[in-house]
Amino acid sequence: MTDPGGSGSEVPVRLAALPAEPLVTVLTAVYNGADHVADTVESVRHQSYPRIEHLLIDDGSTDDTIAVLDGLGDSPVELRVVSIENRGQTGAFNVGFDHARGAILLFLDADDQFLPDKVARCVDALRDHPNAGLVQHQLLEVDNDGTELDVYPPLSPVANGWLGSDALRSGGIIAGMSATSALGIRREIVDLVAPLDESFRAGDMALVGLVPLITEIAGIQEPLSTYRWHGGNITFSEKLTVESVRWRLDMMQALLDSQRTFLAERYPDLLDQLAPPEASRYLAELEYIRARLEDSPDAPALYDRLRSTPAYHDQQVVRRRFWDLAPKLPDRAFLGVLDGLARPGRWRRSISAVT
Numbered sequence: 128m129t130d131p132g133g134s135g136s137e138v139p140v141r142l143a144a145l146p147a148e149p150l151v152t153v154l155t156a157v158y159n160g161a162d163h164v165a166d167t168v169e170s171v172r173h174q175s176y177p178r179i180e181h182l183l184i185d186d187g188s189t190d191d192t193i194a195v196l197d198g199l200g201d202s203p204v205e206l207r208v209v210s211i212e213n214r215g216q217t218g219a220f221n222v223g224f225d226h227a228r229g230a231i232l233l234f235l236d237a238d239d240q241f242l243p244d245k246v247a248r249c250v251d252a253l254r255d256h257p258n259a260g261l262v263q264h265q266l267l268e269v270d271n272d273g274t275e276l277d278v279y280p281p282l283s284p285v286a287n288g289w290l291g292s293d294a295l296r297s298g299g300i301i302a303g304m305s306a307t308s309a310l311g312i313r314r315e316i317v318d319l320v321a322p323l324d325e326s327f328r329a330g331d332m333a334l335v336g337l338v339p340l341i342t343e344i345a346g347i348q349e350p351l352s353t354y355r356w357h358g359g360n361i362t363f364s365e366k367l368t369v370e371s372v373r374w375r376l377d378m379m380q381a382l383l384d385s386q387r388t389f390l391a392e393r394y395p396d397l398l399d400q401l402a403p404p405e406a407s408r409y410l411a412e413l414e415y416i417r418a419r420l421e422d423s424p425d426a427p428a429l430y431d432r433l434r435s436t437p438a439y440h441d442q443q444v445v446r447r448r449f450w451d452l453a454p455k456l457p458d459r460a461f462l463g464v465l466d467g468l469a470r471p472g473r474w475r476r477s478i479s480a481v482t
Contacts, residue, residue, distance in 0.1 A: 128266070133374060136342050138291060138394065138397065139258060139260075139289050139342050139343050140239060140258075140260060140315070140316065140319065140342050141258065141314055142257060142258055142259075142260055142342075142426070144249075144257060145230060145231075145253060145257075145313075146230065148174035148177070148178050149230035149231055149250065150180065150228060150229040150230055150231075150350065151176065151180075151183045151228065151229045151231045151232075151249075151250065152179075152180050152181075152223075152227040152229030152231070152232045152233070153171050153179060153180070153182065153232075153233050153234075153235050153241075153246070153369065154182050154183050154184070154220065154232050154233070154234050155167060155181065155183045155184070155221030155235045155236070155421070155461060155473075156186055156216045156217075156220060156223070156242070156330065156472055157183060157184070157186060157188060157192055157234075158185075158186040158187065158188055158213065158237075159188045159189060159190040160188065160190075160220075160237035161188075161190045161192045161195050161335075162194050162238075163237060163238040163355065164183075164192055164196065164237045165195050165196075165198075165344045166181040166200060167198075167236075167237050167238065167239060167461055168181060168183070168199060168240055169240075170235075170240035170241045170242075171204055171235065171368065172202040172203075172245055174202045174204070174241060174243060174244075174245065174246045174247070175243055175246070175247050176245050176246035178197075178232050179204045179205075179246060180204070180205045180206075180207065180227075181205065181207070182204045182209070182210065182223055182226055182227055183196065183206065183207070183209070183237075184208075184211060184213065184219040184222050184223050185206045185208060185210060185211065185222075186213050186216070186218070187210075187211065187212050187302070187316060188215075188285060190412060191476040192237075193210070194321050196208055198404055202472060204222060205463075207226070208266065208307070209222060211241060213347045214325060215325065215330075216328060216329060216331070217306075217324070217325045217327055217330040218325045219277030219298060219330070219331055220234075220323060220330040220334075221323055222320040224317055224321045227314070227317075229311055231249070231250065231253060231262075231311055231312070232311060232312050232313075232314065232317060233245075233311040234307045234308060234330075234331065235308050235352070236306070236307045236391075238353055238355045239307070239308040239352055239353055239354055240265075240308075241295040241351070241352050242267070242307075242352060242353070243251060245351040245352055248264075248347060248351055249262045249311045249347070252299070252345040252347055253313065253345055254312070255345070256343060257274070258342070259313075259342065259343040259345035260312060260313045260316035260338065260341070260343065260345045261310070261311070261312070261338045261339065261342055261343075262307050262310075262311040262312075262340030262344070262345040262346075262347070263285050263286070263304065263310050263343045263345075263346055263347070264305065264346070264347035264348070264350065264351045264352070265278050265280065265285055265309065265349055265351075266278065266280075266305060266309050266352055266353065266354040266355065267350035267352070268353075268354050269354070269355055269356070270355075270356055271352045271378075273353075273355075273407045277351075279305070279306070279354060280303060280304075280305060281384060281468060282477075283302060283303055283443055283446075284303060284346065284348050285303050285305050285346040285347070286301055286302065286303035286304055286339070286344050286346055287303075287305070287344055287345065287346060287348075288343060288344060288345045288346070289344075290339050290344060291339060291340050291341065291342075291389075292436075294339055294340055295340070295397065295400045295401050296402055296406070296437050296438075297402065297406055297436070297437050298383070298402045298404050298405065298406035298407035298410065299336065299340075299381070299382075299386045299387075299401055299402075299404075299407065299437075300336070300383075300407045300408075300409050301339060302408075302438070303346070303408070305335075305337040306331055306354065307330070307331035308352040308354060308415075309351070309354075310331060310335070312338060315336055316342050319341060320334070320337045320341075320389065320432075322384075323337075324385045324388065326381065327372045327378075327381045327385050329378060331350050332382055333382070333385060333432050336363065336382040336383075336385060336386050337385070337389050339387060340386070340387075340389075340390070340394075340397065341394070343408060350371070357400055360389030366466055366469075367416065367420070367462055367465055367466055367469065368420070369417065369421060372413055372416050372417045372420060373424055375413055376410070376414070376417065376448065379409070379413065380404075382472055383404050383407075383410075386401070388399070404433060405436075406436055406437055408433065408436040408437075408439055408442075409417075411433035411436050412430050412433060412450075413427065414429045414433075415429045415430050415432075415433050415453070416462075419458055419461060422458075427454070430453065430454055433450070434450075451462060463466040465472065
């Protein structure tokens with residue numbers, strides 16, 4: 128594919144070689160994170176990689192976040208704090224992009240932590256995959272006390288390689304993308320996608336919706352960060368309800384709108400290749416789940432649409448078998464399985480063991 132914006136560059140974007148020891152910016156957006164932000168900062172300070180700056184964007188916190196940060200001791204890792212009026216995670220990311228000095232940006236939520244070799248492993252992965260502009264890995268899910276629960280994403284490995292063509296064929300959404308604290312992007316790619324649309328407040332979702340369209344992914348199939356479950360998480364929800372599914376549908380529609388705006392402005396030839404939203408398996412799953420929750424007569428037609436999506440038959444065997452049987456399952460069983468897969472725990476681990 129070629130870049131139709133006039134530069135003649137190819138998609139996936141060609142990247143220059145990284146320096147021997149690139150500076151890495153760890154970017155954290157924090158809002159009222161006083162309870163956990165000190166542990167988050169300490170996890171960056173104890174990295175095995177030597178060249179790190181930690182850029183923390185305080186998104187209008189009204190608790191003791193700034194006082195906690197001011198009370199931290201000295202460290203070889205430079206901590207820079209930029210305070211702004213509340214703009215949401217995406218707005219905080221945009222401010223961070225303007226202040227970051229690193230050749231690589233790694234994202235870290237203010238209630239999560241990096242494992243000690245996280246930064247080094249991500250730098251190595253990007254060096255080993257010189258055309259990858261995005262690195263991601265699995266997450267170790269923990270509870271509010273730090274007890275290990277499970278690994279995310281469940282049932283499948285994180286996405287790896289060039290998947291832009293698959294994303295276009297599937298309506299813009301691909302499986303196997305991780306969440307904030309597992310994502311890293313090279314500076315050249317940030318400059319191509321920034322600023323992000325701030326009407327879409329989940330910044331990590333904005334990134335995984337745009338970046339795989341133009342660059343390869345270096346996927347690391349093991350957890351290198353923790354993800355804390357505490358009931359207020361943006362990315363994940365603990366229980367499927369009509370309201371939670373509608374929220375996800377609204378979020379996905381905003382993501383698809385953001386993709387189309389991005390492509391129209393910068394890669395119009397790719398926009399012509401992007402399949403309509405009806406081709407998205409994930410969107411079709413959500414529509415069918417909503418119909419089942421609402422006992423809608425549209426459920427059979429929505430299920431047929433799900434079965435017709437290009438990625439339906441690309442699922443792992445157990446997951447596809449569940450969806451094959453979905454219309455025959457009583458609502459309680461159908462929703463019970465989905466709830467079990469959405470939360471870390473014994474049920475999800477047992478399913479993962481046979482996939």
